Amino acid sequence: MASSISSDLSSSRFPRVAVIGAGLAGLTLARILTEMGLSVRVFDKGRSPAGRMSTRHEAGGSFDHGAQYFTARDEGFQRQVETWVEQGVAAEWRARFGTLENGTLTPRNEGPVRYVGVPGMSALAQSFASRVDVRCGVRVEHVRREHEAWVLTSDTGQALGAFHAVVAAVPAPQAVPLLAGSPELSARVAGVRMEPCWSVMASFDAPVPLPVDGAFIHGSPLSWAARDNSKPGRPEGERWVLHATPEFSREHLEDTPEAVAPLLVEAFRRAAGVDVRPGRAVAHRWRYAQAEPSLTEGALFDDKRGLGACGDWCSGSRVEGAYLSGMALSRRIVFWRP
Template sequence: MPASRVLDDLLPRPGGPLPRVAVIGAGVSGLVLARMLTGAGFPVRVLDKGRGPGGRLSTRLHADGGTFDHGAQYFTARDPLFQAQVNAWREVGVAAEWRGRIGTLERGAVTPSSKESVRYVGVPGMNTLATVLAEGLGVRSGVRVERVARDGKAWRLTSDSGEDLGLADVVVAAVPAPQAVALLEGAPTLAARAREARLTPCWAVMARFAAPVALALDGAFVKDSPLSWVAREASKPGRASGERWVLHGSPEYSAAHLEETPEQVAPKLVEAFARAVGADVRAVEAVAHRWRFAMPSPPLDTPALYDADTGLGACGDWCAGPRVEGAFLSGVALARQVVAGVAGQ
């Protein structure tokens, strides 16, 4: 089964001329939405400010050939539709089960996890899943949509550089809630809902060590620390060897140090890692990346936002729930709402 087939054939094809759709944001929810609507025959464009699709499904390649999944670390599957998509990814080799040793870590004390959760990762990196979802969609990267304004019965999109990005009948903000607010001004009720959402930040450090870190875990939720999570990259399937770790700052620490520079944050979180491990571990290299909008806290109580009268909508993990699955299901929900809106016209 092709990796995208689960989504491509999920929706019925409405009859008659279909509205032009512009999706702002090429994270999981935006790509899922675009994939489904494209499969149903809609003309769809995807615009994203990043260098490539993925959002927090992000993997950085190091000069030594190793990688760092510095955004989403892994994902689980509970919903049957998402599990079907995960199975399709696994069949073509772009996802695999991560069987690393998971537990909690507190100042050198290790507690293995008692839960039997099945955890998956993209192969060879988390961003591979975004690349597969984006196949055939013609995502335009490196463009930030700043304004969505009425132009007759359609919406005209304008970039932050003043570039006219053309017209669309339906516009979806598949971006973090604080960024979605300005794009939803044409539907004040939706903008107000997006304004309610709260997202916490996360500093992520990509650290490389010369010697193996003596820790009997490959992934750990860290207690009583500026860190919330650490992971040994080489323990994931399809990764190169080498002692590379991703260190995630806690929401509290990340918020308190949000405006510091990466150069200031990286050594502090490496030091926190050493304290958590309870050993003198020193990184030969450490680079920090700031995720300003990392986790919904809490998400809204709706899977997606859509106003069929205006043709404006929004989706993301801040609607349906955190993690990759939440973003996936939010895109699915909004695609169904858009099709229902066309059928009701």
């Protein structure tokens, strides 16, 4: 076993890298390293790539139940957004925005250009995933050092291979045990606190009588509500996504989805001041939704051990931050040699 691992890795001209997590940060990193000639394999526990940019399909239609939209402030990310738009996997969301509080609506249409993936937010991650080696439905349980290599094992005991470097591109609390081989790095990541978020996907038989498509909500268990079908490239049918506040989500963290959904639908009714009766409402818990606060390093890498971490929690807790985090780590690994 030891000799086969050594010979396998020594025959590689460039570092062989494992990326754990197929969200935008991990896929950005994997795409760049792959294009630079490195051997990269991505593992993700989900059924498909995207992470919190997933698009979920329910009986009432499709929903962006995680990341809602994104903006571009960085010039490099703006160029990537323009490429996505040209490819048809992103478009500007020209929606009506406002603020809701106890039935009072205040228009709020100022602000940066907002973009979404097309036909769903997951399209952005999938556009990158199509260019790299991604293994979905695989939960990496152990990352252990063996003869100058990192050997990965799944939660079912499956051997996943040996690598020069391993990157945890998952929420910080999930990254900590994967980075145990670097005590300093693991301790740094362990200090990142991430807030939960309950999300409700609600479908209606008729349009909700609100003159906005996206609303920031104050004084409520909800922080956000969006008419999902108002986004470009979406199928017909009235569908809304409701996001709870961190406070509500922490308080109801271990409640069942069946218990949470009616609570947030009622919160939407109170905030909007209209009678909303969805034909179907399904709740989903994002246990690790947003870092409070996020790190400022962009990405983390122990160049002595070949262990690293990236994600939006390293760079602003936004879609743009996830992309920039993957970019930042790629610059460190592409010139790194074990």
